[in-house]
Every structure is written in C-alpha cells, then in structure tokens.
Amino acid sequence: MTTDTDLASKTCLPCQGGIAPLGLDEARRMMGQLDGWSLSETGTAITRRFAFKGFAKAVETANLAAWLGNKQGHHPDIAFGWGYCAVTFTTHEAGGLTENDFICAARLDALMA
Numbered sequence: 001m002t003t004d005t006d007l008a009s010k011t012c013l014p015c016q017g018g019i020a021p022l023g024l025d026e027a028r029r030m031m032g033q034l035d036g037w038s039l040s041e042t043g044t045a046i047t048r049r050f051a052f053k054g055f056a057k058a059v060e061t062a063n064l065a066a067w068l069g070n071k072q073g074h075h076p077d078i079a080f081g082w083g084y085c086a087v088t089f090t091t092h093e094a095g096g097l098t099e100n101d102f103i104c105a106a107r108l109d110a111l112m113a
C-alpha cells in the first residue's frame with residue numbers, strides 16, 4: 001500500500017493537552033493504512049503483537065520500540081516475554097488515538113520489515 005510509506009515518512013508532532021482524539025470512524029479508516037495492528041474495543045489504542053520462537057527477539061523488539069518512541073518523542077506501552085512482544089500506542093495527552101500513533105506504528109513496521 002502506498003499510504004504505508006506516506007505514514008512512515010511522517011514525523012510525530014509534539015503532543016499537547018487539549019487535542020481531540022480521532023473518533024471511532026476516523027480511527028477505523030486510519031487502520032486501513034496499517035497491517036497487523038488491532039484497534040482496541042474503545043478505539044483509543046492500537047496494538048501489534050509480534051511472535052517469535054525465543055526470548056532474544058522479543059527483547060530486541062522491545063528495545064527497538066523503546067528507541068523509536070524516544071526518537072519520536074511518542075512513547076509506546078510495551079509488554080514482552082518468551083516468544084512475544086506486544087507494542088501499544090495511544091496518545092495520553094488526547095485520551096485516545098492521534099495521527100502520531102499511526103505514524104509510530106508505521107515506522108515500527110518499517111524497522112521490523
């Protein structure tokens with residue numbers, strides 16, 4: 001999809017309070033630009049669960065997601081253990097999803113590809 005490339009080439013804007021989160025319809029529309037991510041039931045977060053055959057890859061992925069978050073100034077919630085790493089993006093300042101979450105998701109996908 002060409003739109004994936006577009007999202008991954010964007011840079012997160014600093015999050016500020018008072019920003020309205022994307023509505024559920026808009027969030028669903030944005031999901032069309034990502035593969036492998038799932039939208040939370042409330043439409044306020046997106047998660048991708050990476051599966052591996054061991055622990056080292058899970059740790060590597062957690063580190064990569066943390067590095068990306070620091071670089072973009074937009075920080076994911078990360079859970080990992082043997083065989084998996086789950087990365088969740090939401091915009092705390094907005095109380096839901098913003099384009100920043102989709103940018104970081106697309107950037108992580110590009111790094112993992």
Ligand SMILES: C[C@H](O)[C@H](O)[C@H]1CNC2=NC(N)=NC(=O)C2=N1
Binds near residue numbers: 014073074076090093
């Ligand atoms: C000032 C700074 O941009 C904000 O505190 C950032 C930092 N990282 C963040 N990360 C995420 N995931 N959501 C935020 O709202 C957020 N806010």
